Amino acid sequence: MEPAPKTVEGWLYEGRKPQRAFRPVIVEMLGHSIEQLWTEVPDDDTEPPFVPLAGTSPAEPHVGSGMDLNEMKRTGAMAVRRAKDFLLGADRERVGEDTLGLLDDEVQRLVIEYPRVPLSAIWPDLLETQDQVFRLLEGGRVRPSQLRDLNVKAALLSFLVAKGFNDMEVPHEAMTMTRVAAACAREAEHPGLIALTDGLKSLIAYWADRPADAYHYADQGAATAANLHGTVGLWLLGLKARAAAVLGDEETVRTANRQASDRREHVVLDDLDQLGGLFIYAPEKQLYYEVESRALLGHGDEPLSSTAEEAVAGFSDPTAPNWAFGDLAGTQCDLALVRLYSGDLDGAADAIRPVLDLPPSHRNNGIIVSATRVKHALTSGPARTAVIARDLRAEIEAFPTSRPALPRG
Template sequence: MLAEGEPNGALAELSALLRHVIASKGTNNSELARRTSYRRQQIAEAVNGHNVPSEGLAKKLDEALDADGQVIALRDQADRERKARRLNLLLPRTEAAQDVETADLRLMPALGRRVDAAGLALPIPQVAGDRAAASDPDPVTATGGAEMTARKASEHATDAAGCSLPDLTIDQLDDDLRHLAAQYGAITLPNAYQQAQALLDVAQRSLERTKAPRQLSRLYLLAGEAAALCGSACFDLSLLRPAAQFARTAALYGQTIEFGPLQAFAHGTLAYIAYWQRRPAEGVRHALAAAEAPGVGTVGRRRIAAIAGRAWAHLGETSQARAAMAEAEALTDSSEHDDLHDIDGEFGMTIERMLMSNAATALLLGDAEAACTYAQAALDQYSALPAEQRPPMFVAQAQADLANARLACGDADGAAAALDAVLTLPVSWRGTGVIQRVNSIRLRLVTPAFAQAQALRGYGDAIEDWAAMVPAQADLIRPVAPMTES
């Protein structure tokens, strides 16, 4: 009997193949990690049969081990089996079938037995020694039962084949989501939420219109991406409870299809929602959960490290916060990839956005000079981009951090110059992050050190007027153009 959690089917064959080839070539997981640019943990999970490796990892392993496509073929078969089991499309094995080793299954065609397309043996009445011995059932009963089963199977297959969507419909949804994620910082916050909500609705309705496993897997991912974008927009609009609900929804979609990057992104969002709500310990827990998600590339790990740094700083753990900041800075070589964070935009974490985040973390740690350095570096990076590629809200956040850091350093004139740039931000981009930063500046202005500063006179009232003008939540319920479906 297979132990619970033990790999079987094509996944077991893939594990056996990898172990055999690795041993025969005298290499190891660490060496393969170096040659493939994947993490050792990902290699070990594939070799031990704990997870179906990604297509990219399978291709790299096949090349590194000179496997002539065997790794890729077994990986694809294991992926099909995993999706089919999740949708209950595979027949359960009988005890006898489960007792037969993989080598015995390969002998079955020669013994006149049938093996289905997924590599699963049909029920075997008895097993004798190392061979599967067929019994001699009553031919009339067996024939009638087989015909009835075949007829039902045919009807089920016909129904399933007729319940699918045009691939172009899903391709369009994928393209729309990628475009929204990439342009997130360039469109107004209410508009971003409306578009994400509409795309989530399309994805969820599309899930009800198909039974094709491949399409279901794609649509669960797209629904998760749309939910994640809804969560980001709700956070920026100061709707923190819905933001957390959308993030949890995205995490559950990622869990459904066992896609680590989506789970990592969702836990990262839950982390910063938690520390914004003054629950830093919960924020740290979510950041650590995000870091443990499998299959996350360099950009995703940079995002996780930046968020973790802020969570640790809110918790008052200086050493852990600085370590996370350093890790985020070190992750500049995009040698590892994943299919979510590499979309970039809201799903990514650019160098300039990471520097901006580290500036805010440095302020929490009371390191004003480091905050100035990080904020100015972020603004320099943004300035190097074409004007249309500079996200207004993120640039304003960096300017606000610079103003706050300059105040902490006693530079009233420099703070006023940076604050002037922030106060020109249009209402539709005044999200939670920049509003909280500006309010923090307002609190610093009333301290004795700056209350009488000539350069800052009048800024307190200006900030109060500015912060009172935020995106109207009523904008979120205005109708949007319907999304196309086929």
């Protein structure tokens, strides 16, 4: 991305700070934080006593006098990709352990990064790795002892690709890819993965505003996962509660949330939980789902508001292992809803502000739908005519308009 001349003029002459897309580039180029760079120059013309950030140096952008560091990284990445292709094609008669180890590493990386980075940052690698696994399965050179492992990888990768289509608001393609993931899970005879694909079908239907379908798939998956001890069964109960809330079934919401809470005490983490990312239903995510199911019913009392604040706090640390920018935005939208229902318009505006400040690359389908719910809530109640409500509605309406599904290329 290259800033327009007007944007640069705004930085230099009008005091405007760069948006998130440009901040890390400027910090890397100049070796100081944005806050330091946008500090007023002292009147006595002395240089501010700022210490350059570690790992950056405006005086040494090159390694010695040779190749630029960024160019070294780029050409190095090309070499790694070429080596991967060599390894994947080297065992023409059989699939070697090094090949499986390479795929293990890549699957684990993609699983961990998916909820933490924009989809555009990993989408090419995700599609390529899925294709590599499919080609190995189709090639007929897989030993029986390797077949289950490769089908598990194919199911995991197809799950992530399906989630990507859902984030891009392409529900038909998302559902098709989920069925591929389910077929691979059945080939692997992995009950947890089979239940997980039912959960993804429910999730896709939920964000596509098909709550009856979302409820059906969640209920079906919950039955499959009834005797499993990992967190997938709890996720399906959370999905069931959210779908029931959209349908106005308050009794089912209470029952499903209570069952999930009771089962949390008896969880034994399984192989899916050990992967992390989208494959573990962590306590903070369970709290997020519970708050959302109650907010969708229109509740806004003080205890729920406190719980919603706790859910936001659960995703406040980006370094935490279970942090996800989408879950953080979801909890912030839910907090805004709860505060609106309690009549706290200013508090609702404060809650959703970080969501509206997200760069376009992070505005996936779920975040946009969550923000739109807040916009709809602003049209009812005594606060609907307030100036702040009108301004907030207008800002939310403009929120998705510049969202790219994926950058060109």
